Amino acid sequence: GAVVSQHPSRVICKSGTSVKIECRSLDFQATTMFWYRQFPKQSLMLMATSNEGSKATYEQGVEKDKFLINHASLTLSTLTVTSAHPEDSSFYICSARAGTGITEAFFGQGTRLTVV
Amino acid sequence: GQNIDQPTEMTATEGAIVQINCTYQTSGFNGLFWYQQHAGEAPTFLSYNVLDGLEEKGRFSSFLSRSKGYSYLLLKELQMKDSASYLCAVNGNAGNMLTFGGGTRLMVKP
Numbered sequence: 001g002a003v004v005s006q007h008p009s010r011v012i013c014k015s016g017t018s019v020k021i022e023c024r025s026l027d028f029q030a031t032t033m034f035w036y037r038q039f040p041k042q043s044l045m046l047m048a049t050s051n052e053g054s055k056a057t058y059e060q061g062v063e064k065d066k067f068l069i070n071h072a073s074l075t076l077s078t079l080t081v082t083s084a085h086p087e088d089s090s091f092y093i094c095s096a097r098a099g100t101g102i103t104e105a106f107f108g109q110g111t112r113l114t115v116v
Numbered sequence: 117g118q119n120i121d122q123p124t125e126m127t128a129t130e131g132a133i134v135q136i137n138c139t140y141q142t143s144g145f146n147g148l149f150w151y152q153q154h155a156g157e158a159p160t161f162l163s164y165n166v167l168d169g170l171e172e173k174g175r176f177s178s179f180l181s182r183s184k185g186y187s188y189l190l191l192k193e194l195q196m197k198d199s200a201s202y203l204c205a206v207n208g209n210a211g212n213m214l215t216f217g218g219g220t221r222l223m224v225k226p
Contacts, residue, residue: 006158032213034213034214036216041221042218042219043201043203043216043217043218043219044159044203044216045216046213046214046215046216049213091156093158093159095214104149104161104164105149105161105205105214106161107158107159107160108158109157109158110156110157110158112156
């Protein structure tokens, strides 16, 4: 299957700092990428849909000024958690789908963010 | 709105068969996916159903009934490594995005 690379896999940062997470589709072009957050023992919650060359679409309750998403190319999307707080500590996962048809989503490895 | 339900936890014995159910109520339907997720890792694709019926893939099978808004994932000859969370996800109408159920944590015991 297609490969989606996400890094860093783990990051620890101080409260008030910003953290950038990268998501790359390595062997296909991803017009759309999705960013999820997952708290322990819970399912994936969609945060935003990232479309190449346009502004991301955020789900209700997700602060767009806090979670900055950039999708500058067909193979790269980034999520920046700004002014991180301990409650932002979570597992962040990106996924990408090839093309616009109904295809399986390929997931990145996930990023474990810990804010201290 | 979107509503996807699946049991929170299940326990089964090594070598046995287990069925994980998923019911959904979504605005539009363009297919249902099952993913496996081990703790701390990203989900991995197991199956995709868009038409009614059973899709078999080795030890894993998935069934869909669109009229009932129902799917199940069947795992045969359970192995210890099958202990994981199993996520049911529906592709609705909007934006080609997946909506995930809460996941079912399966524990396989010797």
